[in-house]
Amino acid sequence: MISFNVPPFTGRELEYMRQAVENLHISGDGPFTRRCASWLQDRFQAPRVLLTTSGSSALDMAAMLCGLEKGDEVILPSFTFSSTANAFVLAGARLVFVDIRPDTMNLDETKIEAAITDRTRVIAPVHYAGIACEMDTIMDIARRHHLRVVEDAAQGVMSTYKGRALGTIGDFGCFSFHETKNYSMGEGGALVLHAQEDIERAEILREKGTNRSQFFRGQVAKYNWVDYGDSFLPSDLNAAYLWAQLEQADAINESRLRTWNAYHEAFAPLRRRGRVEGPTVPEGCVHNAHLYYLKCRSLEERTAFIRFMNEREINCVFHYVPLHSAPAGLKFGRFHGEDRYTTEESERLVRLPLYYGMKEEDRQRVIDAVLAFFRD
């Protein structure tokens, strides 16, 4: 069976986890957490990065830092994972879903402005498949309407938009290091911060509402409970696993890109014939090969495709059921404007196996099976 995903493992993870044990520091913010955070800061030119327990908790923190009040509105795509929406619901906001662009499956930047009301506070673009949203336009809209931007860059670690790392363009950026993401620590994530006041507030929020971080830097004489908070610190054991991955970040990226490029090239004739559609990478975007998808002609064809692949022991999956049509989406939000693409495009999309270290022969088996299905 060719799995849809294999958790990344580059070789030194267990050695580093053993070191964490021998360091006698397995709770949060130990040597490996610090190493990972400063690597992310340096590599992505970000003022401050805080490791979190998940991509979801990075989003939760970002939503809390937006200072939302009951009834405030957040604009986001409906074609995303539930975490993007949950964070803002927990912070008391109403969700306003806006349609996506069919070429990238990202929030359609031309439809955002019409959805803005006097209650709108935040725009939350999701960089689907590690391919950037049109951030210049989104940032311009946000500036003109005094909105904050929370980038869901869970899938976008190592991708760029006009030379800038995804997750570092908005007010807040959220990464995921879940085992299904390009770089992993099992469960984990990170929050990218810019403004000094956000950084200070975030450190307190992450440390159970205490100013422990300031205390360790010698900025205050004793640490105290100063505001509400929670525990968003991952264990240094998990950070040790991630450190082994970040050391190999370029190798992981290249391995994934090899598979992505091989798929994209092999399916070019199918795209030219209009038989299937594939992902589009707009000019100015460099992506990280987070995932590879095809779009079938219909939901029926996609169902047949997944069955065909499964019969050949190749595991293909689809996502997402649009949030606005889910029970919680109906309860917590509304769709603004016409759902021209969200539902229709999501029903046609199917993901192919793609993971670090995928063997060339497995990749070829996937390609041959896809070509056989669409031969007609």
Ligand SMILES: *Cc1c(COP(=O)(O)O)cnc(C)c1O
């Ligand atoms: C994976 C993912 C998340 C959540 O990340 P976790 O680390 O699993 O909590 C959020 N948003 C998107 C778009 C994701 O793909």
